[in-house]
Amino acid sequence: MSSDANPDASTDPLLFGQRMQMLRTRRGMSRTVLAGLVGRSPSWVKQVEGGRLQTPKLSMILRLAEALRVGNLSELTGAERSRPTELFIGPGHRRLPEVAAVINAYPLGPATTSAVSSPRHLRARLDRAWRARHSAPNHREVVGSLLPELIRDAQLAARQADSGPQRRAAQAVLAEVYSLAQFFLAYQPESAMLWRVAERGMVAAQESEDPHTIGVSAWLMAQAHRDTGPSHYEAADQVTMETLRYLEPLLPDASHEVLAITGALRFEAGYTAARRGDAGTAWRFWDAARVTADRLPFSYFHPVTSFGRTIMGAHAVTVAVELHAGGESVRQARQSDTFTIPSRPRSARHRIEKARGYQLDGQPEAAVATLEKAYEAAPETIRYNGYARRIVLEESEARPLHRRRRAADLGVRMGILAV
Incomplete structure (x- = not known):
């Protein structure tokens, strides 16, 4: 839920590859990790950073910006190629x-x-x-x-x-x-x-x-660490696992609230594992969270974490997306449609995750159509979401005119593109 402090990108002139390497190393990210996040090889990353390949096209720049958690594209491209587009830090x-x-x-x-x-x-x-x-x-x-x-x-x-x-x-x-x-x-x-x-x-x-209160605060602290970048994943895991060790002995006689925050923390452990690319651990923790959710009434919905039985399908989409498994993301998205999430912002967030899955699966038109539904549910969710912003900006540069127009119309409504 946070972004790393912006690196000093004012030391012009820096080549694109030099900026990319600076941002990557400041995030504690290896070339192999970055390559996996953008669907390229480590040697491709090395060649771009070394200046042996030309600056990538806008679609790849946006993917790199997403992976490196930059706030504004100028951090990556330089002031001379700046666009008034913030990604993971939205407008105030x-x-x-x-x-x-x-x-x-x-x-x-x-x-x-x-x-x-x-x-x-x-x-x-x-x-x-x-x-x-x-x-x-x-x-x-x-x-x-x-x-x-x-x-x-x-x-x-x-x-x-x-x-x-x-x-x-x-x-x-x-x-x-x-x-x-x-x-x-x-x-x-x-x-x-x-x-x-x-x-x-x-x-x-x-x-x-209070165990429930401690669990909620730890859940949000773990998110803050994880969303800062790979160099904070270990800290996110430490907060999550320490809190689970504290809560789990209480579970036999736990209230619904303590069960729910325990399930939410178990999923968070899986979420961080998925960010690392550890599929086995990610799905193991998702399954542990599902077992916890099954102990709750079907209609139960935790007011802070949105945890409950109806959210597990959405969580499965998130795990698949973070693992960059496009086909699995779409399969999980179709299954998750069975349930209704009783929250406008959480429902919009789920649709954004589905849109990411469609784009990973090579279905960009379905991705934009899903983002339109997310906008209808909660405009302020999609407006501040970096993934949604990146997909819309990328599609606004698509070759087919009808795709460009549809994405541009949504971008105008989101406030990231001018009329």
Whole structure:
């Protein structure tokens, strides 16, 4: 859910291959790994970096940008070939300044004596916020409007708690408010703030001593590490596995919430393995997550992770896509259509994963058609998703006119292409 700090790409003149090598090494990525991610050989990567091959076409530049997790194509191509296109860091939302202001505030005086919401009242407000997020097509707008007051009130409740149980309950709510903030901040140009919120959420979760709260904060911390790039995969695994070791002894008598966060963490382990290209481990953890999901009621849907029985088909698509198995991605996508995901943003995210599978399988028109459905479900999900942006930009350069027009129309609606 975050992006690595942008490398200094201002030391012009650098050749394309030199920039590519600099970005690759700063991400801790081998030539073999990068080659696998873009469907080429390690020798091809070496020749491009060494300047023995010409700068690739736009479609390959976009794939390299996706694999290297660059924010703007100018990081890879140089300022002289810059396009106003951010990939894994989307545009700043209009609510970002007010959310950032309250996150950056550090009250240093004594806690105010004014009335403070109880943890129980804050929990009810937070539950309403999660429901609003799942039902709203423009979910960042909804969450961004609610977060400032929620953060201030949860911080105040934690400071004013005057007993151990009340303090732990307040810290649990505060940790989950920070979790909601991470969903808002993801893929926006404030990656440092996202890390700050993730760390605060982990501290508050530990203070709460609540297994479910600890699991949720760890789940989001693992995502932050994994999405930073290959050099953080080990840290993502460490957070995931340590938390699973903590939760698994509790499972025989666990609540639905603890079961769900355990299943979500098991899938996260598989997700990271898939990013590494370890198919056996990825599917083993997916299967462990499915076994956990089967212990939940069919209609159960975890409000933070979206985990439940209906999400496992979508998770299977994600594993296949991350393993770059186009045919398997499409097969899993067809099977996953049996279920309905009760969340607009999560449903849109699933359609984006399906679109990635169609493109891997050589079906670009199906990919764009699926992204159109994702846009209908939740415009703010697709607008901030780097994979969706890359597919649309690549198709806007396709040779057949009808494909270019369809992709360009979607790109205009997403705000990444000019009219």
